[in-house]
Amino acid sequence: xxxxxxxxxxxxxxxxxxxxxxxxxxxxxxxxxxxxxxxxxxxxxxxxxxxxxxxxxxxxxxxxxxxxxxxxxxxxxxxxxxxxxxxxxxxxxxxxxxxxxxxxxxxxxxxxxxxxxxxxxxxxxxxxxxxxxxxxxxxxxxxxxxxxxxxxxxxxxxxxxxxxxxxxxxxxxxxxxxxxxxxxxxxxxxxxxxxxxxxxxxxxxxxxxxxxxxxxxxxxxxxxxxxxxxxxxxxxxxxxxxxxxxxxxxxxxxxxxxxxxxxxxxxxxxxxxxxxxxxxxxxxxxxxxxxxxxxxxxxxxxxxxxxxxxxxxxxxxxxxxxxxxxxxxxxxxxxxxxxxxxxxxxxxxxxxxxxxxxxxxxxxxxxxxxxxxxxxxxxxxxxxxxxxxxxxxxxxxxxxxxxxxxxxxxxxxxxxxxxxxxxxxxxxxxxxxxxxxxxxxxxxxxxxxxxxxxxxxxxxxxxxxxxxxxxxxxxxxxxxxxxxxxxxxxxxxxxxxxxxxxxxxxxxxxxxxxxxxxxxxxxxxxxxxxxxxxxxxxxxxxxxxxxxxxxxxxxxxxxxxxxxxxxxxxxxxxxxxxxxxxxxxxxxxxxxxxxxxxxxxxxxxxxxxxxxxxxxxxxxxxxxxxxxxxxxxxxxxxxxxxxxxxxxxxxxxxxxxxxxxxxxxxxxxxxxxxxxxxxxxxxxxxxxxxxxxxxxxxxxxxxxxxxxxxxxxxxxxxxxxxxxxxxxxxxxxxxxxxxxxxxxxxxxxxxxxxxxxxxxxxxxxxx
Numbered sequence: 001x002x003x004x005x006x007x008x009x010x011x012x013x014x015x016x017x018x019x020x021x022x023x024x025x026x027x028x029x030x031x032x033x034x035x036x037x038x039x040x041x042x043x044x045x046x047x048x049x050x051x052x053x054x055x056x057x058x059x060x061x062x063x064x065x066x067x068x069x070x071x072x073x074x075x076x077x078x079x080x081x082x083x084x085x086x087x088x089x090x091x092x093x094x095x096x097x098x099x100x101x102x103x104x105x106x107x108x109x110x111x112x113x114x115x116x117x118x119x120x121x122x123x124x125x126x127x128x129x130x131x132x133x134x135x136x137x138x139x140x141x142x143x144x145x146x147x148x149x150x151x152x153x154x155x156x157x158x159x160x161x162x163x164x165x166x167x168x169x170x171x172x173x174x175x176x177x178x179x180x181x182x183x184x185x186x187x188x189x190x191x192x193x194x195x196x197x198x199x200x201x202x203x204x205x206x207x208x209x210x211x212x213x214x215x216x217x218x219x220x221x222x223x224x225x226x227x228x229x230x231x232x233x234x235x236x237x238x239x240x241x242x243x244x245x246x247x248x249x250x251x252x253x254x255x256x257x258x259x260x261x262x263x264x265x266x267x268x269x270x271x272x273x274x275x276x277x278x279x280x281x282x283x284x285x286x287x288x289x290x291x292x293x294x295x296x297x298x299x300x301x302x303x304x305x306x307x308x309x310x311x312x313x314x315x316x317x318x319x320x321x322x323x324x325x326x327x328x329x330x331x332x333x334x335x336x337x338x339x340x341x342x343x344x345x346x347x348x349x350x351x352x353x354x355x356x357x358x359x360x361x362x363x364x365x366x367x368x369x370x371x372x373x374x375x376x377x378x379x380x381x382x383x384x385x386x387x388x389x390x391x392x393x394x395x396x397x398x399x400x401x402x403x404x405x406x407x408x409x410x411x412x413x414x415x416x417x418x419x420x421x422x423x424x425x426x427x428x429x430x431x432x433x434x435x436x437x438x439x440x441x442x443x444x445x446x447x448x449x450x451x452x453x454x455x456x457x458x459x460x461x462x463x464x465x466x467x468x469x470x471x472x473x474x475x476x477x478x479x480x481x482x483x484x485x486x487x488x489x490x491x492x493x494x495x496x497x498x499x500x501x502x503x504x505x506x507x508x509x510x511x512x513x514x515x516x517x518x519x520x521x522x523x524x525x526x527x528x529x530x531x532x533x534x535x536x537x538x539x540x541x542x543x544x545x546x547x548x549x550x551x552x553x554x555x556x557x558x559x560x561x562x563x564x565x566x567x568x569x570x571x572x573x574x575x576x577x578x579x580x581x582x583x584x585x586x587x588x589x590x591x592x593x594x595x596x597x598x599x600x601x602x603x604x605x606x607x608x609x610x611x612x613x614x615x616x617x618x619x620x621x622x623x624x625x626x627x628x629x630x631x632x633x634x635x636x637x638x639x640x641x642x643x644x645x646x647x648x649x650x651x652x653x654x655x656x657x658x659x660x661x662x663x664x665x666x667x668x669x670x671x672x673x674x675x676x677x678x679x680x681x682x683x684x685x686x687x688x689x690x691x692x693x694x695x696x697x698x699x700x701x702x703x704x705x706x707x708x709x710x711x712x713x714x715x716x717x718x719x720x721x722x723x724x725x726x727x728x729x730x731x732x733x734x735x736x737x738x739x740x741x742x743x744x745x746x747x748x749x750x751x752x753x754x755x756x757x758x759x760x761x762x763x764x765x766x767x
Contacts, residue, residue: 025266029331031397032390035096042412050355051385067125068116078135080125084142085379091149092386110150121165132184137192144198188228190250196257234273241298248293252318259325291346305614306364308655313377317384337459344521348586365595367660404452423447434520435560437498443487450488457481460520461498510614513603525588525596530581540566541601610759616654634718634756637669641752650739651755658732663761669754671712674747676754678740679709685740689733698729
């Protein structure tokens, strides 16, 4: 055992290892309190407990280890990442809960992984001849992260020794006069460069200079002309979409490592780049529910489809880390506001409420698809949830202010921790937040010196009122979004009314004519199952003003919900008033269709709003017209008239992920003298689906009129055709394709078809 590792082993206190005191040039302004000192109750505490009792404790250990025990080409490219993610999530959860079942499973899984390490330190899943290709470095990243997190909560020296072996193998393999780290990973090397974070963690625990030198080499490599140039691009443009190929998960993984290198080295450019990324994401890239990315990439501002590849859960995890690290370094409450929005909405929404499964992507309408398999996002979800306990209470990190605490997140919870003089501090929060703005905080301190206490006011608290020990506090006592008091001697009771209110968020672009309701940080959603006793609820609309909606929060059992006034369209076209139930986005869509977007009755579109609004569009060949056919209005269209002939033309909408639907509406575009329609003389146009398998036909457009290659017959511009998919052909699918034979009109040397809209709907009455 090395001397540095032996010294760290002696620092094990209450099952948590204190990392070696590496000298930092830019130390954090804030640090989390020990997670075991925090107990979270209420809505969030219930979800955390289910993360522990559900997917973490029930994960198949053999499935996690099999790819290491049976290395070789039959293993999928990144299957090895899951055990490291599980080890991190389980370690953080154990540090918070001290659950003995969790600890026993942790020891078995970590021991099983360490037992598969090769003599030279290799701990991947690839055959020897395929080492350092594809995702091999990435896998080592997660194994190092997981084993170091496990070491931190158990002091098991075998774990850090395994990480040293991996670290030494990486240092001996990659470098300026060795193999190129960027060529060993995907996405312009961002995947392999993300080994930066665990290499710095290893440096902190060993103080071995070679690991710090290797970390600096990695960052220098990313700035080469052929590299992703993360730092320089962000400093030049402050735009994450312009970095490399805009792949969000890998980019954020690199930035998180760069933040830590900034702490150690003092290179301010690294923090400036990370801050630029955070600012751009918060201002321009987020869904209203706090998640971001579509199709796993940062997209143009405002391009946020509601279904399909929505808010990759791996990115949700990385956002939690980014917000945490930026707030800890800078003390900026902006990051805490964004983290709170993310936690109460997209993060909890990715978890099935019983804690057994996770969404890979979490849409804003349609159906949620929960899973428990070896998938990257399914493994990332529990990690993101396990970060939550470290966000509730923080303390200032400088020696002069270590007796100052911050209530960073409002919520039912208790902190019982030690002051620098070993006296005890206890802070209790009693509240139903985020479903109520009433908060009571009780704070006590041993001894005469006591401590300072700050409370961060949530972004949704526009005009809070506060009293301490029954005495009102003037609003000018608020410093920014903080309220500050001193706790000593007499227990302090603080009553806060955040004065939460309902807020309408109006949709724009593809969500024009829609709106959502928010109370405090929580977004509410229509849920079909919650309205199963309301006939026709799927077709409800609302008047977009709070007086007409009259929202009321109620609690039935453990479930919070909102009752609002809506209207349901009748067969004669009239509107019938009805009371509609909305659920928190995190609880909606568990059993059936849901939507965070509500239809404004004044702007109700009789043609409906497609589930696939704004998703990717494609066609067999680009023609002279390139209007959108996934935007609902039929005013624009796409054509395939490029001067060539084809046996078949097609138009396609692609959400990128499972969506459940049963009705397709195809709208013809525009017929011209030289074509632009489907020739039905041999066959009607077909509807094809694609999911995990290849395209397969599910229906034909039987109502499409009789046409020929030279005549559109009775077809009219923009004509719509509604097709109900036969029950035996229905399945959740990614893509919908309309295919047929293009027409030539009066010019047989070419042919073409056109499309003004492909709409996708779910009608529960047809199930």
